[in-house]
Amino acid sequence: MTHLKIERIDTTRLDIDLKQPITMSFGVVRSINVILVRMRDQDGLEGLGEATVLGGPFWGGESAEAVQATIEAYLKPLLLGTKVQGIGALSQNLTRFVRGNAAARNAVETAALDLIGRRSGRSASEILGGAVRSTIPVAWTLSTGSAEGDIEEGERAYAEQGHRRFKLKIRRSSSNEDVARSIRIIEAFRGRAAVIADVNQGWDEVAANRYLPRLQEAGLEGIEQPLPAGDIDAAARLSQRYGIEIIADEALTGPDSAFRIAAKRAATSFGLKPNRDGGPTATQAIAAIAAASGLGIYGGTMLETSLGTIASAHLYATIDELRLGSELFGPLRIVEDIASEPFKLVDGELIVPSGPGLGFSLDEDRVAFLARKANE
Ligand SMILES: O=C(O)C[C@H]1C=CC(=O)O1
């Protein structure tokens, strides 16, 4: 088959509420903003990609408005009418002409990946090197606000959905309470499910040294981004001092940051997120740096719809060792999804679709409805 030639790129803004707000260290996340990318080739085939923002530029630097403008004003003119030799070449092209703007690049690269797959009849994971697993374990975030509520929700998630790992969010202002709440939850699930806590950069080194001994003693499996992203030296000290996983999230912004963190041993595991890293190719490079450095991997999410979640699943399926599993639960947390088929989780595991491309199709009526709502 002839090479893919990009004839059209369209972006659509969708705003989707979370079923239940998630309180993070920087504030309460109530909804996600999605920029849906549709890419058409010379034969009218379509590839899909998603950029996701947690309500505004609070988590990373990008807002939905910035993502859409970057794609429309810079990535679209760069790509329209051009031939795509392959996903690696496309990624290099995007990275050369647009710095930063990781979510925008991710959405476009994902759409190209889907389209290359649709043209060739191959799955996205095959194009990314080949799947080494067909299912991916999925953790669950507990966010009711109280230990009793979280334990109740955790018991349901354990029994009904089969989750065997929980993620807790730690607030900046009430860490003592959060530590006590976390310990109750760890104890409630001891021997049954692992617990990771995510501080989203909310502590400094003093706070980390105050709280981590108790959490480690209780059996916490790992702590995600406890310190500000730039504080690599202090993260290295934590990684050496404690016997739990220190997971880098916001500190990772692409392969160069991954190399610096690995070289300084400023984490014991990397959380992966194509939406944060600048696309599947960049995330694969980060996974390779982790593997070569003896670091573990946690398959992260930005709370994407089924589209971005399935794209991440294809990528995570190519990774030899997913030491901490994944948190690909986004579709189960949003009020409305955009997939034509319901998101399936079997015994706590996501089944990676077989393709072609992402093996994903849109519910067009739902997309049209959500797009109208976002423009109101
Ligand atoms: O990991 C984050 O920092 C972002 C987000 C993704 C899942 C979740 O619970 O929070």
Ligand SMILES: [Mn+2]
């Ligand atoms: Mn995180």
